Amino acid sequence: MSRRRLSSWTTHDLQASRNAPGNGRFTLGMNNILDKDPVIDPYDPTGRGFDFSLYDGYGRVPYFRYTQSF
DSSP states (O other): OOOOOOOOOOOOOOEEEEEETTTTTEEEESTTTTTTOOOOOOOOOTTSSSSTTTSSSSSSSEEEEEEOOO
16 A cells, blocks of 8 residues: 655644733634645545544634633
């Protein structure tokens, strides 16, 4: 059986946090900031094009988080 090699998939994430009054913290961030598409596998038996257990097809995802410590 011949081995198939796919290119690597690297994403860059970014976040910034700020302390808030009362032991709180605000966080603003973005996953996959460069909006890199997952590696396409032409031999994927599911027909989806890429392995969903390794990659996601969401692309760039912004988020906001607030945490509170008691």
